[in-house]
Amino acid sequence: MEEAKKQKPTVDPNSAKARLGSIAAKAYSDCVEAKKRGELIGWCASNFPVEIPETLGLYVCYPENQAAGIAARGGGERMCSESEGDGYSNDICAYARISLAYMKLKEAPEQDMPQPDFVLCCNNICNCMIKWYENIAKELNIPMIMIDIPFNPDYEVSDAMTAYIRNQFWDAIHQLEEITGKKWSNERYEEVRKISGRSSRAWLEATATAKYSPSPFNGFDLLNHMAVMVTARGKLEAAEAMETLLQEYKDNHEKGESTFKGEEKYRIMFEGIACWPWLRATATGLKSRGINMVTTIYADAFGFIYDDFDGMCRAYANVPNCMNIEHARDKRTKLCKDNSVEGLLVHTNRSCKLWSGFMSEMSRQIGEECGIPVVSFDGDQADPRNFSEAQYDTRVQGLTEIMEANKEI
Amino acid sequence: MYTLGVDIGSTTSKAVILEDGENIVASSIVIATVGTAGVEEAVKNVLNFSKLELNDIKVVVATGYGRMNYDVADYKVSELTCHALGVHKEFPNVRTVIDIGGQDAKVISLAANGKMTNFVMNDKCAAGTGRFLDVMANILNLDIQDLEVEALKSDNPANISSTCTVFAESEVISQLATGRNIPDLVAGICKSVAVRVAALAKRVGIVEEVCMSGGVAKNSGVRNAMSKELGVDIVFSKDAQLMGALGAAIYGFKKL
Numbered sequence: 001m002e003e004a005k006k007q008k009p010t011v012d013p014n015s016a017k018a019r020l021g022s023i024a025a026k027a028y029s030d031c032v033e034a035k036k037r038g039e040l041i042g043w044c045a046s047n048f049p050v051e052i053p054e055t056l057g058l059y060v061c062y063p064e065n066q067a068a069g070i071a072a073r074g075g076g077e078r079m080c081s082e083s084e085g086d087g088y089s090n091d092i093c094a095y096a097r098i099s100l101a102y103m104k105l106k107e108a109p110e111q112d113m114p115q116p117d118f119v120l121c122c123n124n125i126c127n128c129m130i131k132w133y134e135n136i137a138k139e140l141n142i143p144m145i146m147i148d149i150p151f152n153p154d155y156e157v158s159d160a161m162t163a164y165i166r167n168q169f170w171d172a173i174h175q176l177e178e179i180t181g182k183k184w185s186n187e188r189y190e191e192v193r194k195i196s197g198r199s200s201r202a203w204l205e206a207t208a209t210a211k212y213s214p215s216p217f218n219g220f221d222l223l224n225h226m227a228v229m230v231t232a233r234g235k236l237e238a239a240e241a242m243e244t245l246l247q248e249y250k251d252n253h254e255k256g257e258s259t260f261k262g263e264e265k266y267r268i269m270f271e272g273i274a275c276w277p278w279l280r281a282t283a284t285g286l287k288s289r290g291i292n293m294v295t296t297i298y299a300d301a302f303g304f305i306y307d308d309f310d311g312m313c314r315a316y317a318n319v320p321n322c323m324n325i326e327h328a329r330d331k332r333t334k335l336c337k338d339n340s341v342e343g344l345l346v347h348t349n350r351s352c353k354l355w356s357g358f359m360s361e362m363s364r365q366i367g368e369e370c371g372i373p374v375v376s377f378d379g380d381q382a383d384p385r386n387f388s389e390a391q392y393d394t395r396v397q398g399l400t401e402i403m404e405a406n407k408e409i
Numbered sequence: 410m411y412t413l414g415v416d417i418g419s420t421t422s423k424a425v426i427l428e429d430g431e432n433i434v435a436s437s438i439v440i441a442t443v444g445t446a447g448v449e450e451a452v453k454n455v456l457n458f459s460k461l462e463l464n465d466i467k468v469v470v471a472t473g474y475g476r477m478n479y480d481v482a483d484y485k486v487s488e489l490t491c492h493a494l495g496v497h498k499e500f501p502n503v504r505t506v507i508d509i510g511g512q513d514a515k516v517i518s519l520a521a522n523g524k525m526t527n528f529v530m531n532d533k534c535a536a537g538t539g540r541f542l543d544v545m546a547n548i549l550n551l552d553i554q555d556l557e558v559e560a561l562k563s564d565n566p567a568n569i570s571s572t573c574t575v576f577a578e579s580e581v582i583s584q585l586a587t588g589r590n591i592p593d594l595v596a597g598i599c600k601s602v603a604v605r606v607a608a609l610a611k612r613v614g615i616v617e618e619v620c621m622s623g624g625v626a627k628n629s630g631v632r633n634a635m636s637k638e639l640g641v642d643i644v645f646s647k648d649a650q651l652m653g654a655l656g657a658a659i660y661g662f663k664k665l
Binding site: 348360364367373374375376378390391393394395397398401402405 | 474477486487488489490513524525526527528529530532612
């Protein structure tokens with residue numbers, strides 16, 4: 001008997017999901033078109049102030065986003081092995097290895113993007129990125145614009161640090177004007193700032209609806225939607241789509257519905273970058289036990305709200321990997337408490353020594369402060385060889401059993 | 410009323426039949442990797458010994474890495490919970506359980522009622538697991554049971570500093586080549602496991618009493634080294650290897 005073909009569920013083209021998916025795809029196609037027109041295009045770090053290229057009317061694409069996409073679609077091992085064959089250590093970030101392989105191969109069926117004419121680097125997310133981008137710049141003989149945002153030992157961003165960053169932002173703007181011939185406009189910047197603020201406000205408000213029980217969304221949705229916050233938060237269509245997302249989540253709450261299918265028995269916070277090569281396995285391990293990952297700092301990290309240029313400087317100095325452990329802990333503790341989290345699942349991400357290094361102590365403090373169990377598992381944001389499904393499953397089941405026992409008290 | 414707990418580990422399958430959640434009626438340990446043969450034999454053994462049939466068993470609970478593939482089970486529970494329950498029955502005052510199994514090491518915190526409150530497991534590295542000891546016994550041409558005997562003969566344990574199993578293997582071979590005696594090497598290997606797992610235990614927090622469970626607990630070389638590393642006495646059961654299966658049977662009784 002011929003098996004009935006499974007039909008993909010149709011997605012309403014006006015839904016946030018469809019619109020956000022289309023914006024994320026358009027970020028790549030816009031770059032391709034710009035390159036074809038002869039415009040200079042860039043590769044850009046995810047926490048580089050996107051307002052700068054957006055105001056200048058420059059098209060950029062995001063190697064981290066591309067590497068995540070390649071890894072999620074099964075190309076991580078192939079690309080990492082390619083880089084390792086070229087002499088890059090398997091101890092460095094898998095995003096970097098994939099990106100460096102792509103720079104050489106110039107094609108990947110999982111996610112293509114045009115080759116860069118300049119690179120925009122900002123080390124507020126990690127310092128491995130500096131060497132990664134320097135290698136690209138040297139190999140391709142193209143300019144690299146580097147913004148140094150130091151690790152902040154204080155809770156607030158000082159005036160001196162703001163001035164240090166402000167001067168670098170202006171220097172980056174002037175360099176880009178010289179390289180591309182495009183001109184900065186304060187009026188256009190104001191528009192972009194407002195749009196980026198709209199996107200960010202809607203995004204953060206949408207993620208905050210997880211405070212409702214049940215949460216109106218499956219937390220793994222955020223991992224898809226955040227691509228737009230990384231690549232297009234300064235674009236009007238992104239702001240509008242994020243506002244649609246927020247409205248949908250509010251409607252879901254009103255109707256008692258959720259994109260998390262099945263009963264939401266437990267609510268957890270997920271810590272760390274997603275384990276992209278094993279997204280299905282990590283999601284299924286949770287969903288099959290009725291666990292909804294209701295919040296993660298990884299998603300909220302891409303919401304930037306500020307009122308002026310100096311505010312923008314401070315906002316980019318206030319991203320998760322750039323702040324001290326107490327500040328970072330307090331932000332996460334707030335997320336746990338606001339969203340009634342019952343457990344914390346930590347991805348010990350072999351690619352990200354910085355993030356995984358401080359999580360051992362930080363997660364202990366969060367667990368104590370919130371009175372919740374903390375469980376970690378080994379994995380990698382893009383190299384599939386650093387994950388074991390059976391080991392993950394045992395840890396998640398152990399976490400579930402503690403949360404279940406806690407409910408019985 | 411009978412419950413059956415089976416613990417399908419990476420190197421052995423264990424089965425325990427429990428009567429009324431209290432009395433162990435039969436137990437069996439079969440050396441076999443994850444799969445159906447080992448567990449089937451272990452279950453056959455306990456049924457034969459107890460003169461019971463599977464129909465006499467009210468609840469079957471599976472644990473261990475092979476639990477998901479054991480379709481006979483009514484419940485599939487992590488070995489974390491099962492070791493906690495098993496140890497609590499044998500030693501009600503225990504608050505920290507160190508379970509070193511074939512492919513992982515776990516440190517479990519228990520509340521006074523035996524409930525698991527927290528746990529930590531080894532990372533992806535094989536160091537600090539039973540597999541590490543298997544590899545080392547193999548290169549020294551010893552049976553795994555002989556490690557304990559050899560370790561006790563040593564008064565100057567070798568320093569095996571590599572955390573990687575493959576590197577540690579090279580280190581042991583190098584020391585053999587330079588004439589280091591077997592007992593000192595074995596004691597060093599046991600100490601290496603203890604140091605690695607003790608670091609895990611310190612992360613979750615040591616609260617006395619401390620118990621070791623799992624097959625490695627029977628090795629006094631590792632147990633003594635662990636006790637020294639942690640600065641606490643360590644209790645253990647002669648049935649340490651059965652704690653997971655026992656806990657599974659207890660879990661089944663609690664579900665009745």
